[in-house]
Amino acid sequence: xxxxxxxxxxxxxxxxxxxxxxxxxxxxxxxxxxxxxxxxxxxxxxxxxxxxxxxxxxxxxxxxxxxxxxxxxxxxxxxxxxxxxxxxxxxxxxxxxxxxxxxxxxxxxxxxxxxxxxxxxxxxxxxxxxxxxxxxxxxxxxxxxxxxxxxxxxxxxxxxxxxxxxxxxxxxxxxxxxxxxxxxxxxx
Numbered sequence: 001x002x003x004x005x006x007x008x009x010x011x012x013x014x015x016x017x018x019x020x021x022x023x024x025x026x027x028x029x030x031x032x033x034x035x036x037x038x039x040x041x042x043x044x045x046x047x048x049x050x051x052x053x054x055x056x057x058x059x060x061x062x063x064x065x066x067x068x069x070x071x072x073x074x075x076x077x078x079x080x081x082x083x084x085x086x087x088x089x090x091x092x093x094x095x096x097x098x099x100x101x102x103x104x105x106x107x108x109x110x111x112x113x114x115x116x117x118x119x120x121x122x123x124x125x126x127x128x129x130x131x132x133x134x135x136x137x138x139x140x141x142x143x144x145x146x147x148x149x150x151x152x153x154x155x156x157x158x159x160x161x162x163x164x165x166x167x168x169x170x171x172x173x174x175x176x177x178x179x180x181x182x183x184x185x186x187x188x
Contacts, residue, residue, distance in 0.1 A: 114175075
């Protein structure tokens with residue numbers, strides 16, 4: 001608390017600003033810390049780049065790995081007299097489910113470990129980066145020879161709908177668990 005009883009922001013030079021001047025002080029580039037009871041609920045508005053990179057890398061590796069693992073498991077469990085349409089649909093479902101699970105886990109991890117900025121946005125960005133940088137090129141590269149690149153790209157965009165939902169769900173779960181962890185141990 002400041003000398004006149006209001007919340008204060010202390011900059012690195014030892015100067016003080018009232019809570020009503022926080023926006024001006026932040027814009028001016030003076031870093032500080034709000035000294036009030038609500039301090040535990042304030043987060044640095046910048047993104048945690050470390051969490052974003054770890055989450056995106058984890059999401060990409062898990063999405064490709066789990067998609068491949070579920071595809072192999074799906075093919076191993078098929079009987080030899082399954083028709084080609086049923087086999088293709090089974091393979092597609094297993095691949096999409098594995099990619100969704102990988103993005104869910106990676107986005108959840110990014111949201112969970114984020115130390116600054118919005119946890120949910122960090123998780124969503126991590127999942128989107130993994131989708132855009134890894135999964136979309138894989139869909140384009142592994143498309144059948146009789147399908148044009150434009151059609152493969154359209155399919156990759158359509159595939160983005162369930163993958164985005166998985167990313168959003170993972171971000172929400174990771175954010176909730178991370179926030180609960182922070183409330184239990186605020187001095188960390």
